[in-house]
Amino acid sequence: MLHDIALLAAVTLVGVLEQAFFALQVIASRRKYSVSPPKTTGPPEFERVFRAQINCFEYFPLFLAVLWLAGIFFHQGTASICGLLYLVARYYYFQGYSVSPKERLGPMYLSAGILWLLIGLSAIGILHELLLHYLDFKLM
Amino acid sequence: MLHDIALLAAVTLVGVLEQAFFALQVIASRRKYSVSPPKTTGPPEFERVFRAQINCFEYFPLFLAVLWLAGIFFHQGTASICGLLYLVARYYYFQGYSVSPKERLGPMYLSAGILWLLIGLSAIGILHELLLHYLDFKLM
Amino acid sequence: MLHDIALLAAVTLVGVLEQAFFALQVIASRRKYSVSPPKTTGPPEFERVFRAQINCFEYFPLFLAVLWLAGIFFHQGTASICGLLYLVARYYYFQGYSVSPKERLGPMYLSAGILWLLIGLSAIGILHELLLHYLDFKLM
Numbered sequence: 001m002l003h004d005i006a007l008l009a010a011v012t013l014v015g016v017l018e019q020a021f022f023a024l025q026v027i028a029s030r031r032k033y034s035v036s037p038p039k040t041t042g043p044p045e046f047e048r049v050f051r052a053q054i055n056c057f058e059y060f061p062l063f064l065a066v067l068w069l070a071g072i073f074f075h076q077g078t079a080s081i082c083g084l085l086y087l088v089a090r091y092y093y094f095q096g097y098s099v100s101p102k103e104r105l106g107p108m109y110l111s112a113g114i115l116w117l118l119i120g121l122s123a124i125g126i127l128h129e130l131l132l133h134y135l136d137f138k139l140m
Numbered sequence: 141m142l143h144d145i146a147l148l149a150a151v152t153l154v155g156v157l158e159q160a161f162f163a164l165q166v167i168a169s170r171r172k173y174s175v176s177p178p179k180t181t182g183p184p185e186f187e188r189v190f191r192a193q194i195n196c197f198e199y200f201p202l203f204l205a206v207l208w209l210a211g212i213f214f215h216q217g218t219a220s221i222c223g224l225l226y227l228v229a230r231y232y233y234f235q236g237y238s239v240s241p242k243e244r245l246g247p248m249y250l251s252a253g254i255l256w257l258l259i260g261l262s263a264i265g266i267l268h269e270l271l272l273h274y275l276d277f278k279l280m
Numbered sequence: 281m282l283h284d285i286a287l288l289a290a291v292t293l294v295g296v297l298e299q300a301f302f303a304l305q306v307i308a309s310r311r312k313y314s315v316s317p318p319k320t321t322g323p324p325e326f327e328r329v330f331r332a333q334i335n336c337f338e339y340f341p342l343f344l345a346v347l348w349l350a351g352i353f354f355h356q357g358t359a360s361i362c363g364l365l366y367l368v369a370r371y372y373y374f375q376g377y378s379v380s381p382k383e384r385l386g387p388m389y390l391s392a393g394i395l396w397l398l399i400g401l402s403a404i405g406i407l408h409e410l411l412l413h414y415l416d417f418k419l420m
Contacts (some may be wrong), residue, residue: 002213003273009209009266016202016259037241038184038191044318051318054198058334061201061341062296069289073282101317119296126289133283142353143413149349149406156342156399177381178324178331194338201341 008071011083012064018087019060022053022094045098052097052104056090059115066118073125079118086114148211151223152204158227159200162193162234185238192237192244196230199255206258213265219258226254288351291363292344298367299340302333302374325378332377332384336370339395346398353405359398366394 029035029049035042040050063086071079089111096103128139169175169189175182180190203226211219229251236243268279309315309329315322320330343366351359369391376383408419 002269006213006266006269006273009213009262010270012205013209013259013262013266016205019202020255020259037244038187038237040191047318051320057198057201058337061337061344062299064201064205065292065296065344069293073286073289097318104317115300119293119300122289122293126286126293129282129286130290133286142409146353146406146409146413149353149402150410152345153349153399153402153406156345159342160395160399177384178327178377180331197338197341204341204345 069122209262349402
């Protein structure tokens with residue numbers, strides 16, 4: 001049923017909007033510091049914003065994968081709350097990185113921690129399903 | 141049922157083939173301009189093709205996310221047509237960028253517009269499902 | 281049913297863990313060769329590890345897309361085995377690239393071959409479903 005994935009879908013959409021926001025920030029930074037494509041190097045202010053966006057984009061597929069695995073195999077509500085927290089952490093990561101590489105560290109560790117939590121929840125849920133189906137063994 | 145997602149699956153597969161095509165173009169460009177990995181800088185002709193591919197790859201997860209959200213929560217046929225148009229726009233973006241950064245702008249705006257359309261359709265569909273399920277309120 | 285996608289989910293999770301491992305290797309390499317973010321250039325040893333990770337991350341969404349398409353529209357077990365082989369090939373790709381660009385070539389061709397196989401299986405499965413549903417024609 002659709003309502004079994006509607007919260008995951010909503011978090012995914014918020015995530016897409018956040019990535020779009022990051023991409024627009026890079027465009028603004030390109031204009032501000034006159035760094036025309038295809039160039040990707042320039043003043044440190046630009047390079048930090050650029051790297052922040054790249055990093056968030058790189059991790060987005062990993063995030064979506066574990067958000068949906070945890071939401072489908074473990075619990076939709078729990079996964080969705082973790083997902084929202086991850087997106088908040090990424091927002092502060094981006095803002096922090098724009099200021100200095102050091103400022104990104106706190107939110108970076110937070111977002112990594114949430115990813116590991118989603119990985120753990122996914123692992124429990126998938127293991128439970130595999131044991132139940134192939135060995136008829138109930139984990140929980 | 142599988143036929144509820146078969147068109148989305150077909151568009152996704154066409155998208156994967158397009159990304160593979162872009163990746164092969166970069167390999168050809170590396171050979172033509174003698175830019176051996178791990179180097180990513182070289183003559184502007186190479187750097188434009190390289191950046192075009194990176195940009196298409198970066199946006200591919202966002203595109204897939206909203207294609208499937210719009211297709212599942214709004215309407216499969218509408219989302220699939222938007223998806224095909226996006227892939228066509230990306231083809232012209234890649235070809236344009238290979239010629240000059242300016243030539244990429246038209247298809248870039250078109251592909252961004254289609255992404256925003258898919259985001260809008262997803263938002264309507266997901267909101268409709270959430271309101272229906274949690275508040276028993278019919279949006280449409 | 282969940283067990284129809286549990287193997288795909290398990291392979292996806294292994295893939296996420298592999299990407300996390302690659303990311304940690306880059307962090308270790310940044311420390312070893314003193315390449316602080318947002319810098320992405322440095323000694324060739326660092327640049328090879330960095331490029332290896334980027335390449336694996338770039339292809340991860342394409343891999344997930346065809347893993348799931350092949351698993352849902354063709355056959356879950358076959359797709360999952362291909363998926364595991366792909367992840368093994370990517371591990372040797374990463375290790376090889378860390379040593380020299382040449383050492384990455386064998387696993388690179390292997391992983392590309394597996395991707396094409398998954399693309400082929402997806403195409404057969406999706407075509408079968410589309411013909412069956414829209415033309416009432418049985419391909420297999």
